[in-house]
Amino acid sequence: LDRIVRRCLEKNPAERFQSGHDLAYALEAAIDASVSMSGGMPGEHLAGPGADFDARPAKRSARIPIVPTLAVAALAAAAGWFLGARDGGSADGGAHEAGDWSQARFVPLTFEDGVELMPALAPDGNSFVYVGVPDNGQGSDLFFRRVGGEVSxxxxxxxxxxERDPSFSPDGSQIAYAISYSGEADGIYVMGATGESRRKIIDRGGNPTWSPDGTQLAVATFSIDNPGGRPATSEVWIVDISNGEFVRRIHDGDAVQPDWSPDGSWIAFWGLPAGTGNRTLYTVPAAGGEATALNDDAHINWCPRWSADSRHLYFASDRGGTMDIWRVPIDPATGRGAGRPEAITTSPIRFAPFDLATETNRIVGTATSEKTEVVRAKLDRKNRRLVDPETIFGTGRRIWQAEISPDGEWLLMMGNDPSEDLFVCKRDGSDFRRLTNDAYKDRGPKWAGNSKTLYFFSDRDGKYRVWRMERDGSGLKQITNLSGDYTCGVPAISADGRYMTAYRVGMDGSCWFEMTGELPLTEAREFPPMPGGGLFFAQEFSPGPNKVVGFRTGDVENVREIVVFDMESQTYDPLGISGAAFWLGDHELGIQYGDSMAVFDLRTKKPEPFGIRAAGTGLASGSYCIATGEMFMRRSIVETNIWMVEAAEPEPFTPPAAPQ
Incomplete structure (x- = not known):
């Protein structure tokens, strides 16, 4: 309270609260016993929408000075007026305060079919740049459009x-952006606001954000557009634009999607704390120092963006049930949360990622609607084509993974609505049932060789572990329990049940287990170093000999190169090609890239192209059943457009004219 009063009495107006809302939030935090004004690392999980970021009880003094008590009474009266205006009216029954987000209006900015995403708003809020993906899904470009315009x-x-991750410079004259997964062209670039004078700054990275003076960028080493899946950890570095030199790393742990505050004091980002799957928001001093965690919960929190006055942090979160935009007040002196998170948008449609203008009350975001179909088709090996593709079912859920059982009778899926759960149905789409129904993240399901048991990874004990259950949902059992902060994900089981591989979160790359010990397994074995460098991520075991296919990633020329590892000889076989691989037999792989496929013979080392388009719509994430010769694939029908949210005072009613 003393801090709030002193701030209200600052001689310099710029150092006082800049609005009644800011004062109201600070007072709420001071008088609410569930908020700790002293900050610190948040403790308990958020209970849901409107809950405090820091849920620990505040420490109260037994002696309350008279003067602060009178001050808080006066301030609380003023706060009550502002809170009343925010929550639906003003003290005198007038309209909402101008700029109140509860009076925001939603405006569509793009209308084209297809995919438009990752918008960046110019500082003045009058134009934006976005990523457009062509119909064939190959590559992407950056497009410029005026707000309210029809031509890009x-x-x-x-x-x-x-090309992706556009970001306007503070003066709006330049755009930083990334090129990813495109070979030698990968890197961070800067160009003029209308596409002129492009130049490369560094060779790798994503999600660039500008310093207020326009001389530096904060850049993540891993670009993010989907917070649900994190195949690798990331670092955030400050880079000098003039010479491309790395100045310093801002945080020792995982860090993605940085955003530099307009006043230059703070950089916000989110990351995965060691040993957990939590999406935690952080602030860190831009000049260097320790990062402060703003939350400790299991919600998907990502895409942090600073307000124009650097006193609020906006972010995307599913804490309200759908992916909406929220904001939380930030103490400018400490970078800690100073109140409760508040929902800015409440929509059944996913609205993220997004960006804010620094000079106006405007937000632009990607509005996404998605339907998933599961398609079954015979694989005609002789004529290299899919025969009679058939949609076995469709759903409004987002289905991330579909795996057919080895006997070809059951389909295992992971989807979200919005929690991440496991589902199973028969091969024709009938007998659809949910296996898990909880707040935990249940991911990466894989069948055992008997087609009755399934393995998956989950954070149901606070850290990612591998678990097992039967096809009917019974027999849940924990399989791994590695010591320290190391956790396991994305399991794969050999056909004979002897071996299991899993991603080792915290060290990156995969580890492996012999499934002969007492459960849960507490020790993992390491894969040998890869010739040529990089980390090996194992994905799927062969049907016969104990070989596992996966990919390598890291500081190597061929990123995500497909690699086969022999468990018996402990040797690697790099294939020199990229894509998603699955077994067609003991010596053949299907290699999927985009909506096309090739058959790769491990003996001849020659790929044979194999088209897999169906009805003109691309298919992805193939699962092949050797027993029936069928492919089961997901077809995602996605429509995204760019929308704008603008805080504006509502237009008053005009009384009807009196009858003549």
Missing amino acids: LNLTNTPGLR
């Missing part, structure tokens, strides 16, 4: 390259 200007026009 292609700024990059580089077919095949994946």
